[in-house]
Amino acid sequence: MILFRSIFVFVVAASFLSRAAEPVFEESILPVLDKFCFNCHGANKPKGGVNLSLFTDGASVHRDPDLWFKVMNQLTERSMPPEAKPQPSSDERERVAHWIEQALDNLDASQLTRDPGRKVIHRLNRLEYNNTIRDLLGVTSRPADKFPTDGGGGGGFDNNADTLFIPPILMEKYLEAADEILDQADFTNNFPVQPGRFTSASSAARKNLNSFVPRAFRRPVTREDIDLLMELFHHSQRAKASYEVSLKLALKAVLISPNFLYRVEMDRGLDEPHPLNDFELATRLSYFLWSSMPDEKLFKLAGAKRLGQPQTLEAEVRRMLQDAKAQTLAENFTGQWLGVARLETTVQPDAKRFPSFTPALRKAMQREPAEFFLSLLRDDASLLNLIDADYTYANETLAAHYGITGVVGEQMQRVSLNDANRGGVLSMAGVLTLTSYPLRTSPVLRGRWVLDEILGTPPPPPPPLVPSLPPDDKPKEGLTMRQQLEKHRSKAECAACHQRMDPLGFGFENFDAIGRWRTELGGEPVDSTGVLTTGETFQGPAELKKILLTKKETFARNMTDRMLAYALGRGLEFHDRPAVKQIMTALARENYRGSTLILEIVKSFPFQYRRGNETETKP
Numbered sequence: 001m002i003l004f005r006s007i008f009v010f011v012v013a014a015s016f017l018s019r020a021a022e023p024v025f026e027e028s029i030l031p032v033l034d035k036f037c038f039n040c041h042g043a044n045k046p047k048g049g050v051n052l053s054l055f056t057d058g059a060s061v062h063r064d065p066d067l068w069f070k071v072m073n074q075l076t077e078r079s080m081p082p083e084a085k086p087q088p089s090s091d092e093r094e095r096v097a098h099w100i101e102q103a104l105d106n107l108d109a110s111q112l113t114r115d116p117g118r119k120v121i122h123r124l125n126r127l128e129y130n131n132t133i134r135d136l137l138g139v140t141s142r143p144a145d146k147f148p149t150d151g152g153g154g155g156g157f158d159n160n161a162d163t164l165f166i167p168p169i170l171m172e173k174y175l176e177a178a179d180e181i182l183d184q185a186d187f188t189n190n191f192p193v194q195p196g197r198f199t200s201a202s203s204a205a206r207k208n209l210n211s212f213v214p215r216a217f218r219r220p221v222t223r224e225d226i227d228l229l230m231e232l233f234h235h236s237q238r239a240k241a242s243y244e245v246s247l248k249l250a251l252k253a254v255l256i257s258p259n260f261l262y263r264v265e266m267d268r269g270l271d272e273p274h275p276l277n278d279f280e281l282a283t284r285l286s287y288f289l290w291s292s293m294p295d296e297k298l299f300k301l302a303g304a305k306r307l308g309q310p311q312t313l314e315a316e317v318r319r320m321l322q323d324a325k326a327q328t329l330a331e332n333f334t335g336q337w338l339g340v341a342r343l344e345t346t347v348q349p350d351a352k353r354f355p356s357f358t359p360a361l362r363k364a365m366q367r368e369p370a371e372f373f374l375s376l377l378r379d380d381a382s383l384l385n386l387i388d389a390d391y392t393y394a395n396e397t398l399a400a401h402y403g404i405t406g407v408v409g410e411q412m413q414r415v416s417l418n419d420a421n422r423g424g425v426l427s428m429a430g431v432l433t434l435t436s437y438p439l440r441t442s443p444v445l446r447g448r449w450v451l452d453e454i455l456g457t458p459p460p461p462p463p464p465l466v467p468s469l470p471p472d473d474k475p476k477e478g479l480t481m482r483q484q485l486e487k488h489r490s491k492a493e494c495a496a497c498h499q500r501m502d503p504l505g506f507g508f509e510n511f512d513a514i515g516r517w518r519t520e521l522g523g524e525p526v527d528s529t530g531v532l533t534t535g536e537t538f539q540g541p542a543e544l545k546k547i548l549l550t551k552k553e554t555f556a557r558n559m560t561d562r563m564l565a566y567a568l569g570r571g572l573e574f575h576d577r578p579a580v581k582q583i584m585t586a587l588a589r590e591n592y593r594g595s596t597l598i599l600e601i602v603k604s605f606p607f608q609y610r611r612g613n614e615t616e617t618k619p
Contacts, residue, residue, distance in 0.1 A: 040085075119570070121265075127144070129143070150164060157565065162570065174255070178255040202234070205243070206226060210226060219279045279302045282307055288567045288602070339449070340434060342434055364401075366430055382593060387425075389424050399415060402517075421517070426454070429516075431449070432446070456562075507544035509528045564606070
């Protein structure tokens with residue numbers, strides 16, 4: 001219902017936005033609407049009360065632009081029209097979605113309500129909890145590894161606030177972890193004020209809490225905050241407990257407080273969007289770049305109300321990217337974006353067929369994209385190197401896997417590549433392994449991966465009850481694997497998607513199921529040729545990567561969408577599009593430098609502002 005209404009709104013408004021496109025629009029879009037929409041949602045007894053004929057002028061586009069963004073997603077995800085109704089073809093869906101995309105891009109930010117987006121109170125995920133405990137108390141035992149697994153939400157990342165709720169079992173784990181953490185922490189170093197001749201136990205406890213709690217809560221504290229904790233201390237003291245036991249009771253209350261477990265941003269009672277205060281900005285920044293709490297310098301700048309100054313903020317971003325803790329950003333982002341985190345869990349090549357796939361090689365495969373990505377951020381290099389580059393990061397184990405000599409030791413190091421077929425994430429062994437099956441490569445998985453993770457244009461899910469291909473790459477009934485795939489995609493219900501996916505995957509067929517180079521398959525030369533739906537032809541990964549580089553704007557949009565979603569801890573919405581467009585403009589101007597992506601996100605409206613009239617209150 002939403003789909004039908006929104007498509008019609010778009011149709012009427014398109015001529016208002018672009019007269020030149022009107023003839024093409026009429027020819028390509030209106031027949032789709034007539035075939036799939038108007039029978040149910042015309043003026044004659046419109047279903048659900050949705051009468052498409054009510055939308056008659058270009059102003060309609062401004063009444064509900066957010067709806068269009070949802071429609072575009074529903075089209076690409078095939079959630080509308082309803083399953084029982086006749087369905088548009090993949091080509092028809094893509095044409096309508098493309099027009100909606102153009103309409104959204106043509107709307108200037110001044111035509112939209114400035115909205116930094118919904119920001120749910122944000123619980124620390126397991127990684128953030130471990131890192132925060134490490135930086136707060138020096139405890140490195142990773143207590144959150146015992147917590148339930150965090151799910152991935154909008155944007156595909158496990159720091160999405162919408163999915164970070166607290167089930168009862170997690171609250172029990174928090175209580176257990178708090179005790180373990182306080183037992184493991186160096187009590188004297190963390191809480192140096194001790195009772196003595198001139199210092200009472202109560203005075204010592206208050207001084208320690210006044211120093212510790214602002215760091216744990218990541219904001220200035222009030223006397224009331226400390227008084228509540230001191231009541232616990234005094235209660236324990238009245239029960240004849242020691243000073244240390246009594247203080248630990250108050251500290252435990254800190255570690256299970258919502259002010260510690262959540263990244264709290266205060267409601268100011270304002271109707272309009274308003275900027276974060278400096279402490280809230282410091283917290284967003286540190287959990288974006290470090291997945292941890294702000295350090296002493298960030299706290300000092302926030303306390304002086306200087307962090308929000310543009311020059312100071314840029315200097316801090318650059319400093320933080322050079323810090324060792326930025327390794328977490330590279331590992332966490334690439335692990336989830338590229339999927340290489342699954343190398344630790346679900347990816348397992350057949351041990352008999354691939355005996356060289358050792359734990360050491362698995363670990364190096366996972367580290368390669370993280371080290372590579374981090375270098376782009378730190379060295380002001382172009383993000384386009386993610387598609388193609390003449391270097392990578394490898395240790396002795398991975399270099400030997402690639403047939404590269406002269407690399408010694410298990411430390412990851414920059415390695416020059418003399419083979420144009422290598423270079424960029426698409427030819428990294430970790431990516432090639434996770435897009436393969438245990439016994440063979442999969443052009444389908446690899447092609448789909450390129451469409452989804454590199455270009456951000458994923459194909460829809462396959463139809464139900466589609467027969468699977470053999471698990472091995474041996475010829476079947478005299479047909480090679482490529483010939484079997486060609487037969488498979490000759491079916492009408494499979495053709496549209498496989499025509500997009502398969503050629504991309506075939507371009508990397510020279511790499512086996514664990515990313516080694518090969519020239520033969522089943523006694524025949526590897527066929528790595530392909531023709532894309534856009535008409536380009538190629539032979540092998542080197543030529544295919546050059547074609548993908550011509551689609552740099554599509555790649556840049558996908559990178560911006562992914563990184564902004566990661567930074568905000570939520571899926572993107574329609575009102576984020578002006579920010580995305582602004583970031584992409586800056587990226588193109590600065591030759592797609594990695595640091596530019598990070599800096600522009602930090603400077604963006606949704607990162608630095610929050611909505612007015614939020615329902616959140618101080619815990």
